[in-house]
Amino acid sequence: MTHQFPALSPEQKKALADIAQRIVASGKGILAADESVGTMGNRLQRINVENTEENRRAFREVLFSSDTSINQSIGGVIFFHETLYQKDSSGKPFPAVIKEKGIVVGIKLDKGTAPLAGTNGETTIQGLDGLAERCAQYKKDGADFAKWRAVLKITSTTPSQLAIQENANTLARYASICQQHGLVPIVEPEILPDGDHDLQRCQYVTEKVLAAVYKALNDHHVYLEGTLLKPNMVTAGHACSRKYTPQDVAIATVTTLLRTVPAAVPGICFLSGGQSEEEASLNLNAMNQCPLPKPWKLTFSYGRALQASALAAWLGKSENKKAAQEAFRKRAQINSLACRGQYVQSGKNDAAAMQSLFTASYTY
Amino acid sequence: MTHQHPALTAEQKKELSDIAQRIVAPGKGILAADESVGSMAKRLNQIGVENTEENRRLYRQILFSADSRVKKCIGGVIFFHETMYQKADDGTPFVQMIKDKGIVVGIKVDKGVVPLAGTDGETTTQGLDGLWERCAQYKKDGADFAKWRCVLKISEHTPSALAIMENANVLARYASICQQNGIVPIVEPEILPDGDHDLKRCQYVTEKVLAAVYKALSDHHIYLEGTLLKPNMVTPGHSCPTKYSPEEIAMATVTALRRTVPPAVPGVTFLSGGQSEEEASINLNAINTCPLVRPWALTFSYGRALQASALSAWRGQKDNAEAATEEFVKRAEVMAVALLG
Numbered sequence: 007m008t009h010q011f012p013a014l015s016p017e018q019k020k021a022l023a024d025i026a027q028r029i030v031a032s033g034k035g036i037l038a039a040d041e042s043v044g045t046m047g048n049r050l051q052r053i054n055v056e057n058t059e060e061n062r063r064a065f066r067e068v069l070f071s072s073d074t075s076i077n078q079s080i081g082g083v084i085f086f087h088e089t090l091y092q093k094d095s096s097g098k099p100f101p102a103v104i105k106e107k108g109i110v111v112g113i114k115l116d117k118g119t120a121p122l123a124g125t126n127g128e129t130t131i132q133g134l135d136g137l138a139e140r141c142a143q144y145k146k147d148g149a150d151f152a153k154w155r156a157v158l159k160i161t162s163t164t165p166s167q168l169a170i171q172e173n174a175n176t177l178a179r180y181a182s183i184c185q186q187h188g189l190v191p192i193v194e195p196e197i198l199p200d201g202d203h204d205l206q207r208c209q210y211v212t213e214k215v216l217a218a219v220y221k222a223l224n225d226h227h228v229y230l231e232g233t234l235l236k237p238n239m240v241t242a243g244h245a246c247s248r249k250y251t252p253q254d255v256a257i258a259t260v261t262t263l264l265r266t267v268p269a270a271v272p273g274i275c276f277l278s279g280g281q282s283e284e285e286a287s288l289n290l291n292a293m294n295q296c297p298l299p300k301p302w303k304l305t306f307s308y309g310r311a312l313q314a315s316a317l318a319a320w321l322g323k324s325e326n327k328k329a330a331q332e333a334f335r336k337r338a339q340i341n342s343l344a345c346r347g348q349y350v351q352s353g354k355n356d357a358a359a360m361q362s363l364f365t366a367s368y369t370y
Numbered sequence: 371m372t373h374q375h376p377a378l379t380a381e382q383k384k385e386l387s388d389i390a391q392r393i394v395a396p397g398k399g400i401l402a403a404d405e406s407v408g409s410m411a412k413r414l415n416q417i418g419v420e421n422t423e424e425n426r427r428l429y430r431q432i433l434f435s436a437d438s439r440v441k442k443c444i445g446g447v448i449f450f451h452e453t454m455y456q457k458a459d460d461g462t463p464f465v466q467m468i469k470d471k472g473i474v475v476g477i478k479v480d481k482g483v484v485p486l487a488g489t490d491g492e493t494t495t496q497g498l499d500g501l502w503e504r505c506a507q508y509k510k511d512g513a514d515f516a517k518w519r520c521v522l523k524i525s526e527h528t529p530s531a532l533a534i535m536e537n538a539n540v541l542a543r544y545a546s547i548c549q550q551n552g553i554v555p556i557v558e559p560e561i562l563p564d565g566d567h568d569l570k571r572c573q574y575v576t577e578k579v580l581a582a583v584y585k586a587l588s589d590h591h592i593y594l595e596g597t598l599l600k601p602n603m604v605t606p607g608h609s610c611p612t613k614y615s616p617e618e619i620a621m622a623t624v625t626a627l628r629r630t631v632p633p634a635v636p637g638v639t640f641l642s643g644g645q646s647e648e649e650a651s652i653n654l655n656a657i658n659t660c661p662l663v664r665p666w667a668l669t670f671s672y673g674r675a676l677q678a679s680a681l682s683a684w685r686g687q688k689d690n691a692e693a694a695t696e697e698f699v700k701r702a703e704v705m706a707v708a709l710l711g
Contacts, residue, residue: 008524008525008526008527008528008529008530008571008575009571009574010570010571010574160372161372162372162373163372164372165372166372206374207372207373207374210373210374211372213588214588217584217585217588217589218585220581220585221581221582221584221585224577224578224581224629224630225581230629261634264632264633264634265588265594265595265632265634266588266632267632267633268628268629268630268631268632268633269628269631269633269663269664269665270625270628270629299633299665301633301663301665
């Protein structure tokens with residue numbers, strides 16, 4: 007505990023810090039396009055498209071072949087393993103397509119949840135085995151950051167001490183290994199929105215979870231300036247009868263972060279967690295407008311909340327590509343404005359943007 | 371772990387947060403005048419003055435007689451128990467004199483260090499017994515904040531995991547009890563400057579210690595907005611052969627804080643830890659001009675570094691009292707200028 011055995015050289019630290027800064031550069035956020043095969047199945051089913059490798063490739067191509075100016079709003083894209091090795095119609099590998107737009111390539115690394123015996127249905131995350139080798143390979147193949155999602159749930163008896171501590175520990179192990187291989191780890195301790203708990207309860211649990219996460223990162227000698235955080239916003243449970251405004255969500259969320267996230271962390275990229283596209287943008291905007299100090303960037307790492315409209319416009323048909331890209335571009339730009347607290351909601355919003363994207367007990 | 375049992379009402383939180391903000395208001399810091407009887411012995415010995423209760427009273431009177439110029443630079447004064455109940459020559463209680471200047475009154479509440487068996491000479495700090503009742507009484511008697519000092523030391527094998535964990539825990543218990551009684555706890559995990567370790571080693575240890583402290587405060591449900599932190603600056607050990615500039619000290623210190631101290635903490639009030647008056651203000655100035663983003667106030671809670679000149683000007687002579695007070699005021703003003711960067 008008393009002697010340092012430096013985990014990273016100054017050059018390694020600089021490389022990591024630079025990558026992190028690029029991802030969350032002013033007005034930019036992350037497109038989470040890392041849905042697993044199973045999850046893509048759910049998405050495609052909603053628009054009556056078959057879940058084939060080609061269809062998954064085709065939809066990602068719709069997003070990735072957007073005009074280069076998308077790089078004003080998107081600083082990073084998270085890939086699923088399959089997608090990292092797919093190509094666009096001209097044969098260009100997707101990582102190259104993204105990099106050429108000056109956007110950073112990321113890779114989802116976790117291997118899903120595993121049960122914690124003796125708990126009330128709680129889980130930890132697997133994926134640490136051989137992770138060092140995988141990271142080294144992904145770095146060679148174009149990735150500069152990674153994502154790992156831990157999941158916690160609020161009920162009358164959860165999250166338990168064990169679940170909090172075990173998930174914090176695996177997040178820290180993952181982060182440590184990533185940094186050793188030049189990958190910026192996005193640390194994602196998601197507390198699901200399932201339940202009827204109120205805003206205060208979510209805030210309390212989120213504070214406890216984040217305190218544990220940052221203690222674990224410290225214990226594991228993780229270089230905070232070379233990480234990003236991907237937390238849930240502090241919201242009431244989906245079944246909570248009381249309604250809260252974006253300002254309520256903003257104050258609760260930022261207060262929580264001020265109490266737990268060191269200023270050394272360059273950026274906080276919220277998950278959308280089943281919020282509709284519009285909700286996710288309004289809440290992010292309210293956070294960036296709220297009067298509390300914000301020593302880190304507050305931005306987005308949205309999957310559903312960036313893609314829903316695009317998916318609805320695409321419907322699996324190549325002739326809809328332009329319309330789908332326009333829907334995506336619009337959403338990306340709105341969220342870019344929200345990062346700066348400059349989003350002004352216009353009168354109309356289409357059905358897709360307003361639709362709740364909540365799925366109970368969401369797994370990727 | 372899942373249900374909150376709120377430790378404080380909204381009103382209690384507001385009161386604590388307001389007190390903390392007043393203490394570290396822009397341009398202000400803390401005068402640590404809480405030397406125990408034993409510590410005062412050393413100070414008075416250095417100027418050839420006998421360590422009597424009356425001499426201690428006369429000396430504190432010199433500091434507390436400072437005119438309104440100190441209102442702009444001193445946000446709080448930390449008292450020792452004896453001093454809380456002493457009066458000026460004209461019968462005005464010291465607590466009153468300080469409050470009348472719009473300065474917040476604080477009280478040292480720890481009862482010194484005790485050994486941790488099985489360690490290499492490490493300690494924890496005692497004082498938790500009856501602390502609730504003591505806090506309630508001090509609050510009635512005029513105190514709005516408190517101080518508790520834990521001590522850690524850097525050597526080949528220290529600080530150990532036990533020392534870090536135990537001291538962090540005891541600080542959190544103290545903080546919890548204070549807040550229940552309307553008193554803002556200043557949390558002081560001092561890592562001594564003794565030794566020949568370099569700047570990096572001090573930074574590493576400071577980061578580990580502060581991470582443990584803030585985890586303990588979270589575990590104990592402490593309201594961070596109603597606390598202050600009193601850490602050591604990150605410096606090399608006293609016998610380290612390498613010399614570092616104020617900018618290096620500032621960068622190491624602010625980096626360590628940015629990695630561990632949540633932005634919700636309103637202020638960081640550094641201890642001077644044996645630095646000279648000059649060093650203490652130069653380093654504080656460098657800290658306030660460091661190019662990293664600093665989300666908390668960064669100010670002073672100085673004992674020796676604010677009092678040394680006044681003490682040597684006084685030398686125990688009544689005739690020197692005014693000149694000594696003037697020395698203190700000047701020192702306080704210089705220190706406040708250091709805050710502006």
